[in-house]
Amino acid sequence: MNVVLPGDSLPIENDASASISIGPGIYKSPQTQEIIPSSAGIINIKDTKQNTNRLIYIDSNSKRYIPQTNDFVIGIITGVFGENYKVQLQDFSQSVQLSMMAFPNASRKNRPNLKVGQAVYARVSQAIPEIDVELECIDATTGKEGGFGLLDESGYIFSVNLNFSRELLFNQNSPILEKLASRCKFEIAIGINGKIWIKCGDGIPIQKEGSSSNGNEEEDNKQQSKDSSKNYVYDLKCTLAATRYIQSCQHLKSEEIDAELKKLFNF
Amino acid sequence: MSATPSTSILSQVDGSAQLLLGPIKVLASVTGPIEAKARQELPTLASLEIIVRPATGVSSTREKLLEDKLRSLLQSIIVRHKYPRQLIQVVIQFLSSDSDHSANAKAFTSNELNAAINCVYFALIDANIALFSSFASVSLCILPSSDSFILNPTIAQLNESESHHVICFDIKDKQADKILLVESQGSFSEKQFYLAIDEASKECETIHNKYQRHCIVEKIREDFVWKF
Missing domain, CATH: 2.40.50.100 (RNA polymerase II/Efflux pump adaptor protein, barrel-sandwich hybrid domain)
Incomplete structure (x- = not known):
């Protein structure tokens, strides 16, 4: 070293x-x-x-994220002005902009429907310190979604140190996520601004607005929800255990990872 | 320096360090670069907000003086052009101090200032703020009618002394390079002063090579623990 x-x-x-x-x-x-x-x-x-x-x-390690072009980040939408969303990448940091046109198939008539408080996975398209940083939710080479866009509420977002998020995203040989995959099925989005979104199994159920049911359907739903609620609880436990596992990996030597995984997935 | 500093002890800030130097315990935190308020914003540079809080009571003019001294030092050591329009917030909290508010005005311009400078170095490194170079400072006093020094003097020694000095050097390639700050009080001759600077440059090198480097290498090893 x-x-x-x-x-x-x-x-x-x-x-x-x-x-x-x-x-x-x-x-x-x-x-x-x-x-x-x-x-x-x-x-x-x-x-x-x-x-x-x-x-x-x-x-080197740090906690404060400074945007650089082509970084993959997770941001929270904090406001709308004109044709832009205001996105927060970290608490107290200057907010960045995400144009409504920077989505696949977006046009003036067909705008993305994002609300304040929702999270997005995006790429930093322009980062000049003197002016506002810009994001986009589109794969520049194909013009398609490419994994960017809304991160739905069935997942869970938590923070890690910046050097650790870089390790997870860039080190192809890192055993941390591979070992987690042996315990549960998960979907992950790693933002190099130190935010990670994770969803194990089907994640936390999202309540659909205005889905009213009646009569027979209701009974069917009850039966269904009984079966699935067990799964939800299990998925929720997995999500939280995975979160704790990734966070504690920041401070563990590579040989201690297995023991930690065993301890946290003991349910 | 008597005790090794500990870094990253506060969770809600970007960098923090605690240092025990004799009777003085100090905690420094650095947050930034963060969004500046409109009145603080500078178009091409990072603005600095420095807050010093005393161990007991509310802050007074002495803390303002320390803030001023620290500002002049940090302005020249932080690469402020790297963070235009942003704010870097530095808070120095004294946790224990031998200077009594009423009795000893001498202690805060020597020992407290010295502890704050040495502590803020670790906090800046912990926050990964860009610096032009490393820096270290020493506090020393000169006894009456002699050319001998006492490093890191106690309150009793300060009261006996003829003059006391805090001298801060920047460190380039493990060697003391330029003087960043000199704070002297009392009466002293030119010769004594030059000797004091000479002594301070040697001591700054020792602090850097013996404590700062060691502590930072340990910190980096811990930050990248999964790599080793």
């Missing part, structure tokens, strides 16, 4: 032949064009195969 602190010099030679791409945690002074580490963390230096480009970034 190679740790750097602000003020240290970066462990790179002054090699003019390779161009350098800088990532998070590295700051380039606009006056001197010098690059310095600006946060404390694990330094990563990656060279491309032809040694033409070099990537440098510092991986």
Whole structure:
């Protein structure tokens, strides 16, 4: 593990032949064009195969999310203005905008129907610090939904540290979610702003508005709900256990994960 | 520094640290970058809100003075251009202190300021706020008619001393580089002052290499516990 602190010099030679791409945690002074580490963390230096480009970034933990282009995030809709939704990515952070046109098949006549308080999974399409950040709920390459859009209320949203959410989303070899999959069936959306939406089984039942029933139907429904209520309780237990499991994985060594999983799914 | 600091002890803020330096216990928290109020917002820079709270009683002019000193230090150390239009909130809460409100005015300009600076460093690192460099500070006093120093003086030693100083250096490549803040009180000669600065730069390097680096490496190891 190679740790750097602000003020240290970066462990790179002054090699003019390779161009350098800088990532998070590295700051380039606009006056001197010098690059310095600006946060404390694990330094990563990656060279491309032809040694033409070099990537440098510092991986560090934090709780406050700063939007970057192409990040996948979970946001809560807090308001509507004009043709935009106001979306909150984190408490007390500046809210970002989500255009009503940034949905698949959206047009002026066919607007998405989202309400204040609902959660969406979206991609950051523009993140310039000086101006408002913009999101979109559309896969830019195909123009289709691509997994973005409304996250319904049958799931559960909780927060984790930012470095952990990056680990879950980007590390293909991470055993954490694979091990969870051996215990229950789940659907997950990981926002790199430290928010995770999870739904085990069918999740929490959503009460449909205005679904009135009468006579025979009602009896049928009663029978049905008796059978399914057991499932709902089980799914709910699974969802909460999975939440606790993911949250405690933040502080566990990889060999302690199995024991934790066993302990939490003991019902 | 007598005790190792603990970081991430508050759950509702973005970064926090607690430090015990002799009789002074201080808790620092950092929240940000967050949405600034319209009157605080600066179009190209992050604005800083610094609040100092005393161990007992309500805050007074002494806390305002400390806030001012800390602001001048933090303004030059935080990469404020990285967070335009945002707000960074820093709260320093003293938990215990040897300075009695009435009796000892000396303690807060030396020991309390010194503890606050050293503690806020860890809180900023914990909040992952971009910094130009690391920094450390020392508090020392000069005894009458001598060139000898006492580092981290107690209240009794401060009262006996002729002058006391808080000197904060930025650390580049494990070496003390530039002076970020000097706060001196009492009478002293030029020679004494230069000696004090010399002494302080050595001590700042020790603090950084012995305590700060060690503590941060431990913290990062804990943050990425699943990797190791």
